[in-house]
Amino acid sequence: MKVRKCIAASLCVALVLMTAGCSGTASNSSTGTESGTMAEISSVSETTEMTEAITENSTENADKSFRADNSFIDEYPSFTLTSDNLHDGVWDDVISYTDKGENRSPQLSWEPVDGAGQYLIYMSDLGAWNWIHWKSENVTETTLPEGWASTSEYKGPYPPNGSTHTYEIYVVAVKKPIERMKGGFDGQNPKFEECFKAADIDIDGNEGNIISCGKLSGTFTH
Numbered sequence: 001m002k003v004r005k006c007i008a009a010s011l012c013v014a015l016v017l018m019t020a021g022c023s024g025t026a027s028n029s030s031t032g033t034e035s036g037t038m039a040e041i042s043s044v045s046e047t048t049e050m051t052e053a054i055t056e057n058s059t060e061n062a063d064k065s066f067r068a069d070n071s072f073i074d075e076y077p078s079f080t081l082t083s084d085n086l087h088d089g090v091w092d093d094v095i096s097y098t099d100k101g102e103n104r105s106p107q108l109s110w111e112p113v114d115g116a117g118q119y120l121i122y123m124s125d126l127g128a129w130n131w132i133h134w135k136s137e138n139v140t141e142t143t144l145p146e147g148w149a150s151t152s153e154y155k156g157p158y159p160p161n162g163s164t165h166t167y168e169i170y171v172v173a174v175k176k177p178i179e180r181m182k183g184g185f186d187g188q189n190p191k192f193e194e195c196f197k198a199a200d201i202d203i204d205g206n207e208g209n210i211i212s213c214g215k216l217s218g219t220f221t222h
Contacts, residue, residue: 072197089219126168169217
């Protein structure tokens with residue numbers, strides 16, 4: 001009987017210790033869970049802020065990385081170029097390749113340049129690494145009506161929805177024909193400066209072929 005009582009007493013003590021232990025474990029577990037939850041919330045908040053900052057910086061950097069700098073054009077002598085499709089620095093909808101446009105090349109006018117045998121025309125999207133929208137060579141007229149260029153030489157502005165891009169037109173007066181007009185039509189041209197300056201060499205290999213350049217700049221919003 002004494003042995004049984006001792007065993008029973010031992011079992012009771014063990015049960016009490018086990019209960020206390022489980023209770024302590026639950027308490028610690030609860031506290032740990034709350035601490036863990038707060039830490040996770042803080043971590044998520046910090047991660048969200050970091051993600052937003054990274055996204056914002058990436059967007060800014062992307063805009064800068066795709067923005068072309070064609071300031072080299074200003075190094076050439078210039079002549080006045082005008083367009084009836086440019087108003088207060090904004091291109092008319094009709095020249096665009098969008099649902100509100102008609103994909104018609106802009107009207108252009110300029111005075112004949114002394115010594116020019118012909119003209120080259122580029123239209124570039126500065127916001128997309130010089131995406132060439134207009135590429136015509138062997139031009140001899142100095143007044144081009146709206147819609148003059150064919151679809152094989154012209155594709156109007158079509159920036160992403162909700163965005164505004166800058167489109168510049170360059171009319172280049174050259175002395176003689178060139179071997180070929182460089183630059184990919186309807187595509188990006190990160191090396192546009194090289195393409196442009198290639199026109200300074202005529203078909204016979206003589207340098208100094210570019211006389212001057214007319215420039216127009218305007219924005220279009222989709």
